[in-house]
Each structure stands twice: as C-alpha cells, then as structure tokens.
Amino acid sequence: MTRSTAWSRLAALLGVEHPIIQAPMAGGATTPELVAAASNAGGLGSTGAAYLKPEDIVKHSRRVRELTDRPFAINLFVPPPPPAEVAPDRMLAVLAGYHAQLGLAPPQPPSSPMPSFEEQVDAVAESGARVFSFIFGVPPAGVLARLKAKGMVLAGTATTVREAKLLEAAGVDFIVAQGSEAGGHRGTFAAPVEKSLVGTLALVPQVADAVGLPVVASGGLMDGRGIRAARVLGAAGVQLGTAFLTCPESGIAPVYKAALREAKDDSTVLTRAFSGRPARGLANDFTEALRDSPDILPFPLQHAATTPLRGASAARGDSRFMALWAGQAAALSRGLPAAELMRALIEESERGA
Amino acid sequence: MTRSTAWSRLAALLGVEHPIIQAPMAGGATTPELVAAASNAGGLGSTGAAYLKPEDIVKHSRRVRELTDRPFAINLFVPPPPPAEVAPDRMLAVLAGYHAQLGLAPPQPPSSPMPSFEEQVDAVAESGARVFSFIFGVPPAGVLARLKAKGMVLAGTATTVREAKLLEAAGVDFIVAQGSEAGGHRGTFAAPVEKSLVGTLALVPQVADAVGLPVVASGGLMDGRGIRAARVLGAAGVQLGTAFLTCPESGIAPVYKAALREAKDDSTVLTRAFSGRPARGLANDFTEALRDSPDILPFPLQHAATTPLRGASAARGDSRFMALWAGQAAALSRGLPAAELMRALIEESERGA
Structure with a gap:
C-alpha cells in the first residue's frame, strides 16, 4: 500500500478529510470548542474524558455536536488494577x-x-462520537464489542511493538503509536517504563512493520515537518496534543499557556x-x-x-x-486558533507530498 | 535553502557523494575495513578513536588509507574535568x-x-582524515583552530538546542544532533541527562531552526524511511551507528552481534x-x-x-x-556487508525524493 493510499484510507475510516487528530488530553484542555474546531477544519477533534463523570461526558458531547456535525473522538483511561x-x-x-x-x-x-469506567463507557456509547480511543491497556472484550456494534471506530495506544500487537489481537481498528517525545501520560502497559521510552522516529516504522493496522504517529509532532516525517516512516495518520494546548480554545490555565511559550527542547x-x-x-x-x-x-x-x-x-x-x-517539541507551539492551526497543518502536510 | 540543496552542499563539504555517515563507535566496532567500506560505497566512514592510543590512531588511519582514497572521519571524546x-x-x-x-x-x-587528548589530537592531525568529529563537549579553541588550519572539517555532537548553539559559537562546520533513540553514549554536556533525552523527531527541527549550520540527524535511523524522515525534518545529512554493528566488517564480538539480532524496540x-x-x-x-x-x-x-x-x-x-x-531501532538491523548496506541506504534514501 502506498503512503498516500494509507493516508486516505484512514481518513475514510475516520470520516474526515485528513487523518490529523487533535489529541485527547484529560484534565480540561479539550473543551467542546477545541474539539469541534479541529473537526470542522477537516481533522479529527478528540475529548480527553478520563476524569469526566458520565453525565459530563454526555453534556460535553452534546455541546460538541452543537458545534459540529463532523466526526469526533472520545478517549478514556483503561482502569488499572x-x-x-x-x-x-x-x-x-x-x-x-x-x-x-x-x-x-x-x-x-x-x-x-476516577468515575466508574463502565458508566463512562455507557456515556461514550451514547455520545455520538465516531471514534473511541483509549490508553493504559486493553479494555474488556465486552466493552470493545459493544462499541464496535454501535459502529464506532476503536483505537488503542501503544508505546512498544509488543503493546501494538496486543491491541491488534484485541480487535482495534487502528493503533496510536506514542513515541517518547509525547507530552502527558505514557500509555505504557506491557513493559517497564524505562524500556518503553522509544522515540517516535524509531517506534513508528517498527510498529508499522509489526501490525496490519493503520498506525497513527504521536509524540513530538508540531508542524508539517513532523507530519511529513511520520508519513515517510509509515504512519497512516498523526496525532498532535501539545500543538493544540496554546490555542485560544484550549481549556488550560493562562499560566500554563505562558509556560509553554517559554518552553525549550530540554524543558x-x-x-x-x-x-x-x-x-x-x-x-x-x-x-x-x-x-x-x-x-x-x-x-x-x-x-x-x-x-x-x-x-x-x-x-x-x-x-x-x-x-x-508538554511534549519535547513544545517550543514549536504557535498559539493559533484551532481551526487556523489545523488548516496550517493540513497545508504543510501536503507540501511536497 | 531547499532540502536537496542542503543535502548536496553537505556532501560537497564532506567530499562524498552522499552525506550518509557510518557513525564513530569507540571500543573496536569501527575497524579500518568498516570505515573504508562505508567511504568506498559513497558515504563517510568514521573511526571511533576515543580509547585508541595516539600510535594506534596513526596505524588505524594508515590502514584506512590503504583501503580507500576517499574521505573518512575520526572521532574523539572531549576530556571531562x-x-x-x-x-x-x-x-x-x-x-x-x-x-x-x-x-x-x-x-x-x-x-x-584515557590516552592523552592532546596526543590523540596530534595523531588526528596527521591521520589524513578529512573530518574530525567529537562528543561530550567542546574541545579547546586551539585544538579546533589547529585542525581547521589543516583543512579538516569539524563536527560536534549536540543533544539539545543549547548544546548546538555552543558548538556553533565554537566554530564547528556542522552539528550532529543526537536523538534519544541513539545507541551508545549520550553526548550531553550542557544539560541534566534526564532533560536531554530528546527524540530525534523533536530534536532535529528545533536544532535546524536554531543554528545556521548543516545538521546531521542521528538516533534511531536504520533504513531509507529514517533517512528520508530526517531530511523532511530539516537534516542535511544522517549518521547511523547501530545499522553498521551487524556488518561482517564490524569489530564487535559475535555474541554481541547475536544479541542485536534478537533485539526488540523495548530491549x-x-x-x-x-x-x-x-x-x-x-x-x-x-x-x-x-x-x-x-x-x-x-x-x-x-x-x-x-x-x-x-x-x-x-x-x-x-x-x-x-x-x-544499541539504538532503539536495532531490530531493523540487516547484517549486510558494509558496502551493500551503504548502497542500500543510498538507494532507499532517494526513493520518492
């Protein structure tokens, strides 16, 4: 499969024009306005719903659907033992x-x-989201089967090849390969953390070789250079979190946005x-x-x-x-409104493609 | 400057056809046969001479020059306090x-x-090497001036933007940006190690934005995918170490080569x-x-x-x-003879370019 075919096939699976995902970030960053703006601009917005009560997932999703009729994603944490x-x-x-x-x-x-995972899943099932993504493990088979039966697209997060294979075996539709550059929680669930800090450039081709599913690269991607590099490495799509934190629609505190504007690669x-x-x-x-x-x-x-x-x-x-x-390329933050940022990413990702 | 211009300008500076560098690896891996094969195939071979006595640097280089009349590099460790x-x-x-x-x-x-650094530098000055590369810091200004006056090309190793700027200020000709995926010693010299494990995909564009010098990407590169990704990220050249360890010409022990053949991304x-x-x-x-x-x-x-x-x-x-x-993409090792590997990398790096 050629690179451009993999890219457009994932876009079709997600129901979007471009498989560029605004990453789910739990803790308030992913407001309905941010999620909807990313989706309206032709990518896929994602709600980080891990800490949300079921009723707040319902409310949040209703608001997203008021703001866009395009597909969006909801992400939960798989509960640890x-x-x-x-x-x-x-x-x-x-x-x-x-x-x-x-x-x-x-x-x-x-x-x-943490709210009850089962009740959060109930809310996700009724949310109208097209994509259910998750991190920290593999949800119970019944959960995946149920959301699949609702027509939802399922995405798990892997930080190693081993984790990607476990997710493939569980029946997900695509893999988010989270490189060590990524901001926020490590998704690692089947390896010691010190061995699973694999850089995006090393991780993506190895995961792409190992699984038959579309691989979405994440970790350190901030602009068209990162997106085009990810495609070259074998990614069928990309997910960017830190890049969206400084958007006006992001729900993080002003002092946090200010800190991101000062970030360096070694911060x-x-x-x-x-x-x-x-x-x-x-x-x-x-x-x-x-x-x-x-x-x-x-x-x-x-x-x-x-x-x-x-x-x-x-x-x-x-x-x-x-x-x-924050990810390791936070210094490349632009502070654009989310729609402008998404349009810039789309335009840059196609340069020379 | 376009990507292909940066690439060919660095090739011209190095005096090679393709700015694909077989990395210096101290400890015996970089035999004269390995270095010469990499250079003869159109890239740049490098000797990791850090632990070599001055007289052995002379002998090693004489043997390299018997095997090739093409440019090659020698690398030393900048002595710590x-x-x-x-x-x-x-x-x-x-x-x-x-x-x-x-x-x-x-x-x-x-x-x-460690042998005397000053005497190692004397040997490098007489070695016939075209490129002097180093790691762990910035050599004394007199050392750089002396090798520069001999017509040598100087390359320092940076793991952060701050280190790249220090090297630029010291007058090097190009920067090797070492991402966290890289095998062997971290080059970090101006940041705590835990903050300087920046993935190659995040590091290269930030260094390329920050300095006016050619940037050579290293860390996790094993095949044409990594090389083409590095170019997209702004690299003017690439350096691969682990990829050459399993070549028959590499001087590492058979049991080490066997371990590399079993490596996974989380090893x-x-x-x-x-x-x-x-x-x-x-x-x-x-x-x-x-x-x-x-x-x-x-x-x-x-x-x-x-x-x-x-x-x-x-x-x-x-x-x-x-x-x-070993780097984090050691699982992509191929075990080809060095000349065949270099030719494959050249061919793959140009696909779709």
Whole structure:
C-alpha cells in the first residue's frame, strides 16, 4: 500500500478529510470548542474524558455536536488494577508543607477520583462520537464489542511493538503509536517504563512493520515537518496534543499557556509526581522536589492527593505546583486558533507530498 | 535553502557523494575495513578513536588509507574535568562477585584509561582524515583552530538546542544532533541527562531552526524511511551507528552481534553501569544489577573498573556482563556487508525524493 493510499484510507475510516487528530488530553484542555474546531477544519477533534463523570461526558458531547456535525473522538483511561494498600502518611506530610505555603487546609487521605469506567463507557456509547480511543491497556472484550456494534471506530495506544500487537489481537481498528517525545501520560502497559521510552522516529516504522493496522504517529509532532516525517516512516495518520494546548480554545490555565511559550527542547521531564503514573511535562518546583521520591502514591491516588495543590496553584497563576504536560517539541507551539492551526497543518502536510 | 540543496552542499563539504555517515563507535566496532567500506560505497566512514592510543590512531588511519582514497572521519571524546576523588571500594566489592563467578582475579582500583587528548589530537592531525568529529563537549579553541588550519572539517555532537548553539559559537562546520533513540553514549554536556533525552523527531527541527549550520540527524535511523524522515525534518545529512554493528566488517564480538539480532524496540535501557556515563544498550544482567546503584564510579573510572569483566565476558561468548550498545531501532538491523548496506541506504534514501 502506498503512503498516500494509507493516508486516505484512514481518513475514510475516520470520516474526515485528513487523518490529523487533535489529541485527547484529560484534565480540561479539550473543551467542546477545541474539539469541534479541529473537526470542522477537516481533522479529527478528540475529548480527553478520563476524569469526566458520565453525565459530563454526555453534556460535553452534546455541546460538541452543537458545534459540529463532523466526526469526533472520545478517549478514556483503561482502569488499572486496584493499587496495593499504601499508607499515604509520608506523601501527605510532603504535601502539607506546600499546602501551608499556599494557605490551604491540610491535605486529606486520598481516595480514587476516577468515575466508574463502565458508566463512562455507557456515556461514550451514547455520545455520538465516531471514534473511541483509549490508553493504559486493553479494555474488556465486552466493552470493545459493544462499541464496535454501535459502529464506532476503536483505537488503542501503544508505546512498544509488543503493546501494538496486543491491541491488534484485541480487535482495534487502528493503533496510536506514542513515541517518547509525547507530552502527558505514557500509555505504557506491557513493559517497564524505562524500556518503553522509544522515540517516535524509531517506534513508528517498527510498529508499522509489526501490525496490519493503520498506525497513527504521536509524540513530538508540531508542524508539517513532523507530519511529513511520520508519513515517510509509515504512519497512516498523526496525532498532535501539545500543538493544540496554546490555542485560544484550549481549556488550560493562562499560566500554563505562558509556560509553554517559554518552553525549550530540554524543558521537560518524565515525572510521577502529579498522578502516580509517568508523564512528560515541563519541569517545575514540584517535579524537582519529588524527583525519585519513594513516597509517591500509586495512580490514581497521587492524582487525588495533589488535586487541591494543583488547583490552587493554577487559580493563583503560580506554575510551580501544576502539572504542565508538554511534549519535547513544545517550543514549536504557535498559539493559533484551532481551526487556523489545523488548516496550517493540513497545508504543510501536503507540501511536497 | 531547499532540502536537496542542503543535502548536496553537505556532501560537497564532506567530499562524498552522499552525506550518509557510518557513525564513530569507540571500543573496536569501527575497524579500518568498516570505515573504508562505508567511504568506498559513497558515504563517510568514521573511526571511533576515543580509547585508541595516539600510535594506534596513526596505524588505524594508515590502514584506512590503504583501503580507500576517499574521505573518512575520526572521532574523539572531549576530556571531562577530572572526576572528584572517590573511594572505589564499594564498586570493587560489587565487581568482585562477578569476577569470582568468572574465575577472574579480584578487581583492582581503577585509574583513568584515557590516552592523552592532546596526543590523540596530534595523531588526528596527521591521520589524513578529512573530518574530525567529537562528543561530550567542546574541545579547546586551539585544538579546533589547529585542525581547521589543516583543512579538516569539524563536527560536534549536540543533544539539545543549547548544546548546538555552543558548538556553533565554537566554530564547528556542522552539528550532529543526537536523538534519544541513539545507541551508545549520550553526548550531553550542557544539560541534566534526564532533560536531554530528546527524540530525534523533536530534536532535529528545533536544532535546524536554531543554528545556521548543516545538521546531521542521528538516533534511531536504520533504513531509507529514517533517512528520508530526517531530511523532511530539516537534516542535511544522517549518521547511523547501530545499522553498521551487524556488518561482517564490524569489530564487535559475535555474541554481541547475536544479541542485536534478537533485539526488540523495548530491549534497550540507559545505563551508567559500564563507563560511568549514561549510554544506551541492550539490557542484560549487569545493567539490571547496577540499576540505580549509587556505587557507580564517575567516567572514565567505571570504564576502567569494568574492563576485565567486559573483556572476559566477551571472550567467553557470554553477553551478560558486556556493554551491548544499541539504538532503539536495532531490530531493523540487516547484517549486510558494509558496502551493500551503504548502497542500500543510498538507494532507499532517494526513493520518492
């Protein structure tokens, strides 16, 4: 199959003009306005719905459908096995210092902040989304069969060839290959994280060789150069997250957008400090303070434990204690409105093609 | 400047037909036969001379010149500041267990194994090499001026934009941008390693935007897909190391070649276990045993301390205690003779160009 055939076949599967996906980003970045603008401009918008309650998934999707009649995607986290019992005392003591500094009430023992996955899936099934994408593993077979039967297109996230093969065996329609450059959570679920930080340029051809499905490249893509490179490497589509964070439609805090405008290629680190799972973001006081900390709680308890601190930090315009998820090419951010950005990506991706 | 212009201008600067560089790899991989075959086939062969005594650099280069009249490169390590005084006792105790297991005499306190850099430079100046490349920093201005005055082309290795700018300011002729996928030592010299593991796809366009010099992409490149992607990203040339390790002309041990043939995308780790500096290689018993060890000595003392163990391990065909440097796309190794590999890379790099 030629490159241009793979590209247009994935576009047809997604029901879009161009298989350029605005990445799902949990935590509020992917407003209905952002998702709809990406889809209206000819790509595919995605809602990062992992932390949304089922009723909020329904509301969010209704609003997206008011803003566009084009296809869009919804993404969920596959629930991890319940974490082992851990005493949160030492982490709470660490956080208490920051709480005192910001005048917050002392931190409380955390409980899982995640809504019921089954109920989230119910909401996705009724959302009108064309694509269901997921990360952190493989959902139960019944979930995939049910959404497939609704006519939805299924996409899993792989950080290694092994994970891509597991997803193919589970029956997904395409694979998002997440290179180590990517901002936000690592999707890794079947390898130690230190062995699964495979760069996009190395990962995409190996995944493309190993599976018979369309591969969507993600990680470090910000402009037409990255998109055209991904196509050369064998990708049938691309997914860009960080590139959309600085759009006016993105729901992140102004101080976070400002931090992205200052980012350099060597500004990011992998950290478990905010959620308990490794994720890439701009280094700040909190990532430095908790580097190598043995007290970090398992996901999602660390996420719950840091919620008040992250929230207060964002509300005060203080980036020191916020999760500033960003990929390694954040310095190439443009701050364009989402529709303009998507149109620019489409135009650049076709130059010399 | 168009892509094809940048490509042919770098070729002209190097004096080769195609700016495809067989990477310098210290430690014996880059035999005169490998270097000459890469150059004779139309690319640029490189000798990894960092651990070679000056007289061996002279001998090696004489042999290369017997085998080819085409340009070739020599690479050295820029000497680090002398390491702080450290007591090696705990590392020697760790190594003693492995020595006993292999029937070796007890390990001895290490001393620096590095030849005099100034004398190595003398040898490079007389070697007949057209290109002097280096890693781990910026050589003294006098060294660069002297080799430049001999008509040599100078290349420094950068893992971040900041490092590329430092090299440009020092007057090099081109930059090797080493992405995180690369096998062997990280070239990082002006950033914490954890922030400078920038994937090739993210690094190359950012470096190309930041400097006015030709940029050579390295890290994860194994075939025409990687080479063409690098060109799209803004590279004026490419450098491939792991791809040449499995050539019959490569000087690595048979058991190391066998390990490369089994490599997967998630087989490598970054480790300081062998030399004291972070480097990427296939995980094995030694990298696992020394993971996060606080007893690892600073470079180059750890290299000296592990030399007997690495040597005995290789001699016995036992890969457990050897440094198995490899990039993250080692699974795409082909095992072709070097000339055939270089010709294939040239042919593939031009497909659809």
